[in-house]
Amino acid sequence: MAAVFDEFKTIAEFLQTTQKEKILIPEYQRPYAWGFDQIEALFSDLKDFTIDKIKDKTQETYFLGTIVYFVNDNGEKEIIDGQQRLTSIMLLLRAIYEKLSTSEITTPEGLNFINKIEPLLFIKNEMTGQVDKDDILIRSDVVSDSQNHTFHQILKTGKTQSGAKDNYSKNYESFSKLYDEFISQNSDPKAIYYFINNLLNYTTIIPIKAKTQDTALTIFNTLNDRGMPLSDADIFKGKIYKNLDDDKKVKFIQEWKILENETELANEKMQNLFYMYMFYLRAKADDKDTTTPKLRSYLLKKKPEFLRDDDLLENLRQILKILKFSKDLKDIDDEVWSENLQIKQVFSLLVLTNNEWWKYPSIIYYLTHKNSPNFENLYLKFLRKLFVSIFQRYSIEHAINSIKAPVLKLNVEITNNAEPKFDFKEILGDEENILKGKIIAPHVNLRYALVLFVAYEMANQTEILPERWELEHIFPQKWQNTYIEQTLGWTDAKLKELLWNIGNLTPLEKKLNIVASNGYFDKKKTEYAKSKVAITNGIDKNYNEWKPENIIERNGEIVKFVKEKFNQWAQ
Structure with missing residues (x-):
């Protein structure tokens, strides 16, 4: 795997490298979600670690976890895993910096740590050594997080808006209060400096630098056991958003969220909608290859134009419509064909064939011909023929490979004809007796x-x-x-x-x-x-x-x- 697994790095060592390679929380990441429980746990761990270290004078470190990233074309560290911890650490550092720089009591330790923290938050001029507090070293472009600007402003100014309820503001304020409590609870006035020193120089991570985004995501999905890994759909959302004009971005996020909610209610996944969409694009491109390509690789490398397709979300909605209908068989508003009992019945039969291959032609046919005259009768005829073709061939050979090639050919045929040619292997000779036997004693899956x-x-x-x-x-x-x-x-x-x-x-x-x-x-x-x-x-x-x-x-x-x-x- 093309990745560099660095040795342990302290927080200071890792963030010092961002003077050359800023940190980017990319658009496809999920919003910042840490709440007070996680903030308090992190601060409490660091506090206990500091107290133990003061007592024992050990050189042990506090391990925070891994940070998986790759350097993108803009020379930024694009974070794939660790964004929640990294964002929280930046808020903690900014809270400490604000406390130190506005303190009425100036100490050598305080001045030292101000100078240490500044280049971990802001760009430092190489000639003057001065920092630009408007030029922060981390940026969040998360698509569905409306508070990105708030995060940036907190880091720049050290202030929050009065009454702010977003996680960035609440967590920043929580860090400030926990900092004050730590000082008030310790008789040693220098305890806070030990805390800061331990945060910078004895809190460690393992940076994992991947050569590409694909490699970084593979590593993340392998390591991640704390929640849902990033899906291809997350990547697509970010890429589409990035390519949109500013006046279209708000509408896109609103429509994406609605579709995402509808997909969840239908017990489906956005990832699956894109997977079905890939087969639709393959059919239009006359692609009959029985080797199914990887979703992200196909869409981003072979069909990157899909990112700017104005009909994309609508096509995904239509795909969801068919998937949902096949499950609940409920009438669809303004879709007269969906009231047809025979169509409902044949869909319920297709679902019970226990494979996914009936879905692709059923969806492609709908996307291609839904506005055709006499669609209801054409669709019923097509679905019935599809059921018989899959049932018979699957009964005789009982292998997915027996239906893959004919289904892929059928997908292409559908894009050219409302009454497509079916190229399933004809049943002749001994196979007729085999099929008769399979009707008498059907396979358990059929x-x-x-x-x-x-x-x-x-x-x-x-x-x-x-x-x-x-x-x-x-x-x-x-x-x-x-x-x-x-x-x-x-x-x-x-x-x-x-x-x-x-x-x-x-x-x-x-x-x-x-x-x-x-x-x-x-x-x-x-x-x-x-x-x-x-x-x-x-x-x-x-x-x-x-x-x-x-x-x-x-x-x-x-x-x-x-x-x-x-x-x-x-x-």
Whole structure:
């Protein structure tokens, strides 16, 4: 990994280097969030360390943590990890400097530390040795932090605005009060100077200098166990903001925050929206490569123009719309197609295929053709064909690689045609028998999807299935051996082969399934009759009893129906 892991550096040693390379808290970082608890803990640790050091006269140090950074094109130390601690240390140093420089009592120690701290806060003129208090050594450009200016002004002036409630102001004032308390609680007037000396010369960090931003982020995400690591979405937000004209920045932050909140409420992540967006851009660029590129590398290096795309946030909103709809199946305002029961049903089927690859073409189709005439019918036809294609190929091979290439080709086709060509491998010969077998005994990852498909299509289900439904085994999973062998004439082994067959499975509401439990057919029919699932509700009407022979019979009926319906949907 291209990084330099420095030896321990004291706070003074590290900050002295900022005379040549100022510190930047970049736009993609999260806002300054430390509160009084963290401020008090830091000051208390330093205070206890000082008291112990005065008593024992040891040369031990107080370790503050790591600082991960890289030097950007402007020659600044761009901080990736450690911004909360570093910002707090700068506020503490400024509070100490203010106390020392405005004190009525001048001591040699006080003058010494004023001179020591000045070049850690301000640019120092190499010729005169004087500092410029308007030229501070740290700058915060954090996009979503409206108090950046406040932070800068505190460092420049040593003052806060009356009644200020931001973290910078409150923490700065807290440091000042803690400083005064330390002096009042110690009979030794020089104790505070030991405290300052320990802060500057015995409080240490490990600076980790990376060669690039990518390397610095990799290191950070590896080391970070204190909270959420920076995501690619954070980086994109900062880059987009930086490229905007000043008159557009406020609106961008407002819209980003709204989208971020909506994304969180939908139990999604901004990162995922950008990931879906990458597949959309790849499709438009005729990119069918089955090797998925890294998100940040692709967008910033191959498609940097996306940073200035006026439609970006709108496209992300539309992507979120489809992702959210696929989960809750609720009507979308001003989107007539979203009221279509059949579209809702096929989305619920796609979700149950247990892979992400249906999402990319579904989203790309919507982004590309949502304003087309007859979109509702076109979308339904497309989604049905997509479900059948993925289900069949995934059933036969059960490998993501079997659907990757055709989906990527389909993505490109979608951008050119509202009725795109599907290039999934045709099912011929032995594969037809394999598929038949997979319909009879569906793979565990596709079992729910097939049972739901049968429920929707075979019984003409006129509504979405209840949210909490479970797979019901019509013939129970546990039985008495005497009943199986003597009454039914079957062996355990033979019956177990039928247990998970499609003919023995049906959807049932969870609360009804609990009551039905593991009973035999005669006892469970009452619960089936209460079900709002049409195919389950009809079982007690269509069958007087339920034996292994009924499972085999129903297997045949369902296989025939599914194959016919799949052929219709694939047209």
